[in-house]
Amino acid sequence: MPSIFRQALVALAALCCGVASAASYPTADQLRTAIGVAASLARTQEGLTLDMRDAREAGITLPLMAAGLDVTTGVCKIFYNPKPEDRLMRFFDGIPEKDLPVWLNAIAVHEATHCVEQREVYIRRDFDMVLPPGINRDGMTLQGYMGVVKSGAVETWGEALADIASVLYLKQAVPEQWVNFAQGITAMRRDLAGKWPSHDTSPWLNKLIDAHDAAPANLNCFEAAYQLRRLYRPQ
DSSP, rough: OOOOOHHHHGGGGSSTTTTTOOOOOOOOHHHHHHHHHHHHHHHHHHOOOEEEEHHHHHHHOOEEEEEEEEETTTHHHHHHHHEEOHHHHHHHSSSSSSGGGHHOOOOOOOHHHHHHHHHHHHTOOHHHHHSSTTSOTTOOOOOHHHHHHHHHHHHHHHHHHHHHHHHHHHHHHTTTTTTHHHHHHHHHHHHHHTTTTTGHHHHHHHHHHHHOOOOTTTOOOHHHHHHHHHTTOOO
């Protein structure tokens, strides 16, 4: 699935201008470290294995990160690309060096979340978990679900889950700063809504930020993201 981070991080540059110690473009080691954080989270919380691959060696040209579930093995493959991307250069130029690892970790968690959701569909066949209200589940099959995906009806729904999970990660990792990071993601989504309306998850994120400390008890960040996606669904 397309990611806000793969397509739209450059929009956040305007929010981070004037930084004295700016980050350089992420290196392969930095991207692998971030994916390692997401891998640990996915493994301990969901029992999901992540396999990181160099996108250049795999012939994948999407910038930064991309993820997909291997349905034959149940392994989430996350591809990283440290080749500088013009659209993202300004964004990374505007990020304080100290904040770069947090951003990269959140990006990797976002990507891993897509695999968590894909597993519910393609391996567990739990359509109730992944389909939004209003879509008929009666007699739903994998072929039928794929038709729903191709129609675009669940694109925003899927991006909302990944964004919420990444924000919940931020709440755990940087509890004193998570609101600032979450507001940056929200602003990016909102600012690019005209170009990518199906990726505008700001209605969910605004509610999540306003709720501040509210989160389902005794749930990991992926399980909580499923619940909050439904709870904060725009009416």
